[in-house]
Amino acid sequence: MDNLQRQYLEAMGIQMWESRDGSAPTSPPEVVAEPAISEPVVRVAPVQAGKTEPLHLDTSSETQPKSAPGQAPELVPEQRLAQEDDVALLDWNALQSRVSTCALCDELVANRSQTVFGVGDPAADWMVIGEAPGTEEDQQGEPFVGPAGQLLNNMLLAMGLKREQTFLANILKCRLPDKRDPKQQEAANCRTFLERQIALVKPKIILLLGKVAAQNILSSDQTIGHMRGEVYYYGDEKIPIIVTYHPAYLLRAPKEKRKAWDDLKLAMSVYSRQAGA
C-alpha cells in the first residue's frame, strides 16, 4: 500500500495506527484495513435488467429487513412500455435531453429543481450507481456531492480511481420528497433511462451503493448485509456487479467502513480479472 492510498483510506475513516518506535503503520486490532480477498461466490443475477419489475423498496436504513413478501406489484402503464422501446434507441445526447424533460413521475417533477442525469466519463470502465439525488444534488445537478460525495471520492481514490474516471448515476434522476423511499412505479419509470445509460457506457464493472440501488438492479428484497460480498452479473453482457454501502449510510454508521473497504477490494479484484480477460 503506498502513502497516497493510505491517506485516502484514512480520509475514508479507516485509520492507520503508527507504532511508537516509528515502524510501519498498522491498522488497529478492530479495523481490518487490508482484509484478504476470498474467492468471490459467483452468482448470476436472478433477474436480467429490463426483463421484470423491481420489487417494492423500503430504504429507511441499509440494514432494515426486507419489504413485505407477497406484496402485489403495481401495474406498469402502457406509457412506460412505449418509452422503453423508444429510449433504447437514443444516443447519449438525446438520452440526456429526454431525461431533462421527463415528466413521468408527477410528484417528483413537482419536487425537483432539475433532473440529475449523472456525471463522469461516458465510456468509463467503472459505473457507480446510487439511489436518488439529495437536496444538494438537486440544486447542483450532479450526483454524489456534499459530505457523502466527498466520502465517495475518497473511496474511489483509495481504489486508485479519480471521480472523473468513473460514471456516477442514480436509480432515480429526480429528488425524492421528504427523504422518502422511491415508489415502485417511480423506480420502474426511471429504470429505462438507467438501462440505456449502462448500455451506452458499457462499463466493465458496476458498483451498487446502498440498498435501494442493489435491490432495484438485482430485483432482490435482501438486505445489504446479505447482498454484499458476492459477485452478480448484469444483463446479457454479464457485467460484474459488486454491492456495498451507500456513503451517506457510512457517514451515519462509520463502523461499517471497514466492510465497505472489503467490498471495494473485492471490486478491484474482480475488475482486474475482467480487464485482463
Ligand code: SF4
Ligand atoms: S424520476 Fe426518472 S422517470 Fe421519474 S420524472 Fe424523474 S427522470 Fe422521469
